[in-house]
Amino acid sequence: MxxxxxxxxxxxxxxxxxxxxxxxxxxxxxxxxxxxxLYEAQGGYTPGLAGADTALAGFKGEIIEVxxxxxxxxxxxxxxxxxxxxxxxxxxxxxVYIDKDDISFQGIIIEGEWPTLDGGKELxxxxxxxxxxxxxxxFKIINYKGNGIMGQAGNNFVIRNNWVVDAGVYGIFPxxxxxxxxxxxxxxxxxxxxxxxxxxxxxxxxxxETYESVAGIEIENSRHCLVENNYTHNNTGGLLVFITxxxxxxxxxxxxxxxNFVVDNNLENFAAPGSIVSGIPQGTGIxxxxxxxxxxxxxxxxxxxxxxxxxxxxxLVANVATDPESEPNPDRLVILDNFMSNxxxxxxxxLKALMATQMESKGPDIIHFGGxxxxxxxxxxxxxxxxxxxxxxxxxxxxxxxxxxxxxxxVPPRDISAEEKGKLTxxxxxxxxxxxxxxxxxxxxxxxxxxxxxxxxxIVDYITNPIRRxxxxxxxxxxxxxSEETRxxxxxxxxxxxx
Amino acid sequence: xxxxxxxxILAITIIAISPTVQSDSEQIILASHCPPGFELTDxxxxxxxxxxxxxxxxxxxGVGGLKTGLPAIRDGFSPQQIDLGRYLFFxxxxxxxxxxxxxxxxxxxxxxxxxxxRAVGMDGAIVxxxxxxxxxxAFLQSLFWDARASTLEEQMQGPLYSAxxxxxxxxxxxxxLNNIPAxxxxxxxxxxxxxxxxxxxxxxxxxxxxxxxxxxxxxRYDHYAHGYHEALNENEIExxxxxxxxxxxxxxxHTPPLFTNQxxxxxxxxxxxxxxxxxxxxxxxxxxxxxxxFKVPSLRNVARTAPYMHSGTFETxxxxxxxxxxxxxxxxxxxxxxxxxxxxWEPDLSDRELDRLVDFLETLTDEGFMPQIPQRLPSGLKPxxxxxxxx
Numbered sequence: 001m002x003x004x005x006x007x008x009x010x011x012x013x014x015x016x017x018x019x020x021x022x023x024x025x026x027x028x029x030x031x032x033x034x035x036x037x038l039y040e041a042q043g044g045y046t047p048g049l050a051g052a053d054t055a056l057a058g059f060k061g062e063i064i065e066v067x068x069x070x071x072x073x074x075x076x077x078x079x080x081x082x083x084x085x086x087x088x089x090x091x092x093x094x095x096v097y098i099d100k101d102d103i104s105f106q107g108i109i110i111e112g113e114w115p116t117l118d119g120g121k122e123l124x125x126x127x128x129x130x131x132x133x134x135x136x137x138x139f140k141i142i143n144y145k146g147n148g149i150m151g152q153a154g155n156n157f158v159i160r161n162n163w164v165v166d167a168g169v170y171g172i173f174p175x176x177x178x179x180x181x182x183x184x185x186x187x188x189x190x191x192x193x194x195x196x197x198x199x200x201x202x203x204x205x206x207x208x209e210t211y212e213s214v215a216g217i218e219i220e221n222s223r224h225c226l227v228e229n230n231y232t233h234n235n236t237g238g239l240l241v242f243i244t245x246x247x248x249x250x251x252x253x254x255x256x257x258x259x260n261f262v263v264d265n266n267l268e269n270f271a272a273p274g275s276i277v278s279g280i281p282q283g284t285g286i287x288x289x290x291x292x293x294x295x296x297x298x299x300x301x302x303x304x305x306x307x308x309x310x311x312x313x314x315x316l317v318a319n320v321a322t323d324p325e326s327e328p329n330p331d332r333l334v335i336l337d338n339f340m341s342n343x344x345x346x347x348x349x350x351l352k353a354l355m356a357t358q359m360e361s362k363g364p365d366i367i368h369f370g371g372x373x374x375x376x377x378x379x380x381x382x383x384x385x386x387x388x389x390x391x392x393x394x395x396x397x398x399x400x401x402x403x404x405x406x407x408x409x410x411v412p413p414r415d416i417s418a419e420e421k422g423k424l425t426x427x428x429x430x431x432x433x434x435x436x437x438x439x440x441x442x443x444x445x446x447x448x449x450x451x452x453x454x455x456x457x458x459i460v461d462y463i464t465n466p467i468r469r470x471x472x473x474x475x476x477x478x479x480x481x482x483s484e485e486t487r488x489x490x491x492x493x494x495x496x497x498x499x
Numbered sequence: 500x501x502x503x504x505x506x507x508i509l510a511i512t513i514i515a516i517s518p519t520v521q522s523d524s525e526q527i528i529l530a531s532h533c534p535p536g537f538e539l540t541d542x543x544x545x546x547x548x549x550x551x552x553x554x555x556x557x558x559x560x561g562v563g564g565l566k567t568g569l570p571a572i573r574d575g576f577s578p579q580q581i582d583l584g585r586y587l588f589f590x591x592x593x594x595x596x597x598x599x600x601x602x603x604x605x606x607x608x609x610x611x612x613x614x615x616x617r618a619v620g621m622d623g624a625i626v627x628x629x630x631x632x633x634x635x636x637a638f639l640q641s642l643f644w645d646a647r648a649s650t651l652e653e654q655m656q657g658p659l660y661s662a663x664x665x666x667x668x669x670x671x672x673x674x675x676l677n678n679i680p681a682x683x684x685x686x687x688x689x690x691x692x693x694x695x696x697x698x699x700x701x702x703x704x705x706x707x708x709x710x711x712x713x714x715x716x717x718x719r720y721d722h723y724a725h726g727y728h729e730a731l732n733e734n735e736i737e738x739x740x741x742x743x744x745x746x747x748x749x750x751x752x753h754t755p756p757l758f759t760n761q762x763x764x765x766x767x768x769x770x771x772x773x774x775x776x777x778x779x780x781x782x783x784x785x786x787x788x789x790x791x792x793f794k795v796p797s798l799r800n801v802a803r804t805a806p807y808m809h810s811g812t813f814e815t816x817x818x819x820x821x822x823x824x825x826x827x828x829x830x831x832x833x834x835x836x837x838x839x840x841x842x843x844w845e846p847d848l849s850d851r852e853l854d855r856l857v858d859f860l861e862t863l864t865d866e867g868f869m870p871q872i873p874q875r876l877p878s879g880l881k882p883x884x885x886x887x888x889x890x
Contacts, residue, residue, distance in 0.1 A: 077728075097740055099565055099728065124744035130564030145847075146745030153557070153564030169745050176556075176563040201557060246840070248562045248760040274827055275841050322788050414555050423538070427548030429717055432535040432867040440535075481727035499532070499539055 034063075034084055035106050035135045038158055038181060038410060061102075072096045072105075072117075079103050087139070089113035093120055098129040101413075107138030107162075114163065119144035126167060129154050132413065137161045144168045148187070151177050155411040160184050169272075170196045171213070174203065176249075179407045183207050191270060192277050193218035193240070194232075197225060199249040202405050205230065214271040215240050215280065216262075219291075221247050224254045224405040231261040237280040238265040238304065242289035244276055245314060245323030252291040256399050257299060262286055264303040266346075279317055281306045281348045283363070288330050290314050295399045297336035301343065306351055307363040308343035308383075309335070313370035329371035334394055336378045340365040344384070358386070418485075422493025425486055429479065436499050442476060445497050452495065459491035460484075527681060527877055529688050530582040534712040535868040537574070545581060547574045547637075549716045550725055551756055561638070562754040565724040569716075569756050573637040573651065576708030579689040584709025585870055586685070587702060592675060592878035594621070594665035600883025601658070601706070604630040607869060610803030611713065613885045616771055616811020620664040627777065629811040632804045634866075635797055637711035638757055644809040646763050646794045647783040651707040652700075669699045676702065681877035709870075715799050716756075718865035724756070731862055738859025741852050747823065748842045749856070758798040758863065764840040765792040768822060769830035771812045776832055779809070788838045791831075802861045816857045824848040 061082030064075045068090025075085045081102040088108050092115065096105075105127070107115040117126045117139055124146040127136055130153055137160040141148040148167035149159055151174040158181045164171040166189035173196040174180055183206040187194035190213035197203050200222045209231045210216035216232030218240040219225050232238040239262055243252045262285045271278040280287065283306030288294050290313055301308040314328035344363025347355055351363050368375065368387035376394035377385075416424075433442035452458045464487065466476040479487065533545035540546055554568045561570025576584075587593060591600040604618045605611045611633040613619075618630040628644050636642070641649055648654040658664040659672065676682045676697045686697045686705075693701060720739075722730035731739065743750035754760040763780045768791075770777060780792035793809050806812070807819040822830070827843050848856075872882050 095740055095744075097736075099723075099726075124741065124746040128740060128743065130566065150745060151564075152743060152750065153567050173745070176560075176567070178557055199557065199560075246762050246764070248754065248762060249558055249560050272844050274839060274844060322784075322786055324784060414553060416553050421553065424548050424550050424552050427536055427538050428550045429867075431537075432717070435532055435535075438532065481722040481725075481730055483726060 032086070032106065032108050032138075035104050035137050035158070035160070037104075037135065038156055038179075038406070061104075066092075066115075068092075076100070076103065081133075087115040089115050091116050091118050093118050093123065095119075095123050095125050096127050098127070098131050098134055101131040102133035103131065104135040105137070105139070106135070107140070109138055114138070114140040116140040116142060117144075117148075118142050119167070121145060124168075125150050126164075128152070129157075132156050133410070134158075135160070139163070140165070141167050141171075147171070147173045148190075149173065151175060151180075153177060155179050157181070158183075162186075164194070165189050170194075171210070172196070173198060175199055178202055179411050180204075181206070181406060185209075188212045190214070191272060192275055194235070196220065197222050199247060200225070202407050204228070204404050204406050208232075211235060212267060214267075214269055214277045216265065218242070218277075219252070219255055220244055221249050221252050222255070223251065226256045226258070226402065226405045227260065228256070228258045229260065231263070233261065233263040233265065234267055235265045236267045236269045236271075236282045237277070237284035237287055238262040238301075239285070240277075240280070240287045240289070241291045241294050242287065243291055243314065243326055243328075245317075245326040245328075250323070250326050253293045254405075255291060255293070256295045256297070256402055256405070257286065258295070258399060259298040260300070262299055262301045262304065262308075266303070266305045276317060281351065283307070283344075283346060283348060284310055285343060286310070287312070288333060289316055290326065290328050290330055292327075292331045293334075294330070295334040295336065296338055297334075297399050298338065300339045301365070302339070302341050303345075304343045305346040305363070306344065306348055307367050308340045308365040309338075309367070311366070311368040311372065311375075311387075313372060315370050329373070330368075330375075331372055332374040333368075333372070333391075334376055334396065334399075335366065335391075336394060336396070336398060338383075340383050355386070418489045419493060421486060422489035422491075425482060425490040426493045426497065429482070430490065430494065433476070434494075436497060442473065443470065445494060449495055449497075452491075454495075456488060456491035456495060459494060460487045463487060463491070527586070527685065527873075527875065529579040529685055531578050533578050534581055534870060536714040536716075537712065539578065543577045544575045545578055545712070547572050547714060549714065550721070551716060561757065562760050564755060567756055570638050570640070570761070573707070573711045576704075576711060577689065580705050580708040581712050582709075583685050583689040584705035584707065584712075586873055586877055587706050588709050589873055589882035590876045590878050591880050591883040592679070592876070593659065593667065593672060593702075595667045595671065596621075597878075597880060598883075599665050601655075602872075603883035603885065604658075604664075605633050606885040607866075607872060609885055610634065610800045610866075612804040614805070614887075615885075616806045618664075619886075621662065621666045624663050626663050628809045629806070631796060632800055633710055634713050634715040634800045635757060636713060639759075639797075640761050641794060644793045644796075645780045645783045647780075651710055652703040655703060655706055672702065673697060673699050679878055685877060712868075712870065714868055715865045717867050718799070718863050720859075720862040721865070723862075731859075734855055734858045735862050738855035738857070738862075741848070741856055742859050746846045747848060747852070747856065748844075748846070749823075751842050752795045752840075753798050759795045761795065763789060763792045763794055764842075765789065765837050766822075766843055767791060767828050767831040767837050767839050768793075768808045769812050770810055774810065776835060777809060791835075791837050798860060799863050800866065802864050803866070816860055817853060820848075820853050820856045820860075824853070 063084045066075050066087045084104045121143050126141040127149040132155045135158040140163045142165045144167040146168045147170045148164040149172045153176040155178045161184045164187040169192045171187040171190045171194040175198045177200045179202045186209045188211050193215040194210035194213040195217045198220045203225045205227045207229045211234045214236045216235040216238045266283045285301045285304035285308040288311045347363030364386040365383035366385045375391045377391045378394045434445045436445045463479040533539045537545035551569045554566045556568040589602045604613045613630045618626045642654040719730045780789040806814050813819040
């Protein structure tokens, strides 16, 4: 009897737990707030994880929810600028591409379950965006062959709190972007750079952890970047700032590398043969190559077996074509206070030979190699250095006045009036068939002005869905690929053309 | 896609019918309006206007993503100079024996190329490389496969005055043109402030003016880029995504919006028919690191300009694209130590992905601004076009 009761109780309990679990699973609710936009919480310093209280306040778009079994891309297709796409825990096998502006992606993490983009080692990239104002946060991204998150020319982006594991060549790679924030991401197992800022301006890279990758963080051919409070460890090279020759944007300058932990970057190099980073010696803490006006301050650089800080000109990458337009020397480097110890325990090839000439078997804390001038160091005697003879005493003590290199305002879209837009469209499209006073493929603009005098809407209607009007002319192709606004702008402009 | 077909048909129709304004009048008269794509300013200059001028590019570089501004264009020529350049471009009188015009190798019917692997010059001589398309050439900062010229004027003196190609000399060219009354009159119209005699630099300017008018920026890809996402079908979008992915990396070199980053890259492409390796830009920069380096070509209208690569090794786009996945350095001759570009690697693209890439490349076609081939030339000769006896 007693046993029976107990059994019933146990069964009820089990059912209860299951039911609870089931209910909870099938209808995960979220207490998440909308993502912090770039300028919502920016009182000079960036918001980080804590800024979330600003919440729904200024949010005007739609929220589109994506759940396990749905496709994120379907939500992107539906989304309009300003919308938020919320992705619930589950596994999503897709490449999400975003050719629209101002779309936010927010993973909803529930009791430690992440929404996971899983490339299955078949798909190329996780997120691929070209739009401005993209926010991507709270995603786990694994098993891609190309990049975890790649931006091509989007400005004003935020990439935050993502967990990227073994996602291919680069983990997070904004390219050709201006004004962006990469913060609180954790990345590992990347075969080139875990975080790679390439050909960008005004980027902050803050509070990230990168490990077990060939390069932890790489700032390349970019300007005005702040790399602060990151923990980059157990990579081949911890933190790289450099110029790669042969790229269309040729310079790299004004970079602050501050308060980072650069620790034990002694991983064997596993980069693809021929890649630029395949030449990085294992045991590299920080590497500055050919970049100018780089400031190193407050970093904790320990246990990097080749050298703590390596400063070099472009001769380091012997395998890459030269570039007559790239200035090869690292100039005006500023080395302020950094904590350095236990570096250089096992220097490799080139450096080992160099140190041997000094009767040294250890690699240095700081080495400058090849060309470059105008460098300074605050207290050279603290470190074991090599090649810093020309460095002067720094006049500045700290870079802390620079809180962020992001812009005070987002990069505005290019301001273009309806008239201007109409003109660009008229010449860019219509002028192929319509000239002012002469017959081309289509009738002269002058004649059309007479027909549609004061009636731009009539033109809009016609070009959206042209019908055959004239015997001796071919059919006009529809111009419905132009947005409605553009069609009106061009119609109005067409009516004003005078020659 | 219907629009594209209509445009192509229209383009073909104008070439066939050529309803030129002056065709029925005795005298050739230079146009006083700008070609399509250009606005006539108050000081009689044609300025390029296109939808990419709505956008910026980082540091004015003209490379980026979909809504990115183009590199600076060479424009501002007068309508008369452009139109005169058109006559000159098609006129075989520019070559020493009246046999070859620019258009003999850069024929509008072949996407301003010639459909041949390597171009055919004077007396059937086969030159070292293939004739590139001239669409959008006004945006290029360096010219020739090996980037050895930096202006169009400098470039054209290559073919004009080389024995293999048009075989002329500056003095002889000036003399020939000065002997043609119609050209004397037309040059006076196009260069009102110049001396009485035709000067070769004016010839160069006029041809440059015409070349600069060859703008192609309104393909289906462009419709997509400006925001009409229905312009491309699923396969083509998949191709776009492969193209810009970091596995294939095509967009790292063939960067939109021009589909070239205008750099020189060493790919290690093979030569046809057992020809020796072409040293490429090694000569231009006197630097062995550029051995077999070539300028990254724009891929706009690439579907119109088979065969491919600097000496036409590949007949089809599929073969061309497959080159990139056959292994880094697979076609480098033995004993050569080329400094292959770092983006040349082993992307391991599937056959399906290669097909999608080709689908995408075919969306880059737009010949809506096709200029008219003159029906009559001031020299009285017939316009030079590709001759196909051997094909």
